[in-house]
Amino acid sequence: MERYSRRTQVLAHDRHRRELLVVVSGCLEISSMSANGRKYVNALLGPGQVAPLVRLLEDVPLAYDYHAHEDSVIVHLPSDAVIAVLDAEPVLWRDVAKLGLQRQRLSIVLLQNQMLNSIHGRVAATLMSLVHFYGGQGPGTAEDAGGPLVRLSQNDLAAMLGLSRQTINKELGRLVEEGAIDMRYKRIRIVDADRLARIAAGT
Template identity: 30%
Template sequence: MTSNDPVFADEHTSKLLARAMLGRTFHDCPVDVIDRILDAGTLRTYAAGEYVVRRGTHATNFLLVVRGELEHSATYVSGHRHLFGFLRQGDCSGIISLMDGGEHIVDHIARVPTVLLAIPNAAIMREMQDQPQLCLALLRQLAPRTRIKYSRVTLDPGVPLPIRLAWALQTMATLYGLRRGEKIVLDVKLSQGDIADWLGVSRQHLNPHLKQLEKDGIICLGRSSLTILDPDRLARIAAS
């Protein structure tokens, strides 16, 4: 079986998990609607580093992350990569293309072995005709992401990098953080290169500022992880 083959060994388990994820995402929708959406979808598996979709290609499916993790990014001709964010279990993608029929805006790349439920846009649109709850559920998914993206765009580029870094880590904590007492563990694989691409700076430029936060006891850096040890101090830096 190839990594793109929708049929794989634990398909039954993944189907049950997909049903649970749909139930959580569209919890206000009738059970029969959720079941029809599930039946219309196809399970697909991707290896770490594999492209799920490429920006500029025609969008035909609404995607739900059943297992694993995707990144949203764009790599330009210059080789520069801009990281927009991550999608984790239960998150969905393709809402804008579903609504306007347009192309994919960003690349979707599996960061770890990932299972997706690909649901034809036409199947979602059919259900939306009679199910306002489905429309509201999609808006609830879209609204917070849009607000954060606008906040990133409107952040003054003249703000010193240490403050922009603190703000970025706060944003990641809001999106991906798990509370562990006073600490916040970012529940995504996160390298220094990822943070640099999120901020649009070089890794070499960013590294001293990360090291300073670590030296001050505000964060703890792992090989592919980051823990915020002192969220209050980080917030004060971001607010300054």
């Protein structure tokens, strides 16, 4: 178990070491950087989430970087030890398969939104995924008296969607006007999840 300060690289020492990361508290950012310095955020994982599942396979290089999105506690599990436990209780592999399929479905939905949805719908869909695909306890989310809070800056959301911060600011403002969300400093509160879902679906 290791403690990481915000923005600290989690797999800094040995990227070839096969291990799984379990988020105990805080938030794990999965991202990559292009040759020209452009950042892409693939996912934000909160408490209870495990990554990267691909490390259960042999000789599969890491495609992303892993950083603490905020002050976090992460457990490092050697992949070989995890595989030994799974092999000893083969029924547990079913849960691994279910998690992998859920994440594949999320990836397909997000890709479809990127290709077919409007910018407004893409922003709404991304906020929905942060709350619903991780049960409100995942990537930087927490329950608030007025609804789920997503701990996410506009820069982070822009990096997830490949959009400018100015565009994100405009679209979030529209969602506030439509009564779907409320905004605070680096916090987005989901006020009306049903309305946000309709916007995400383009209806």
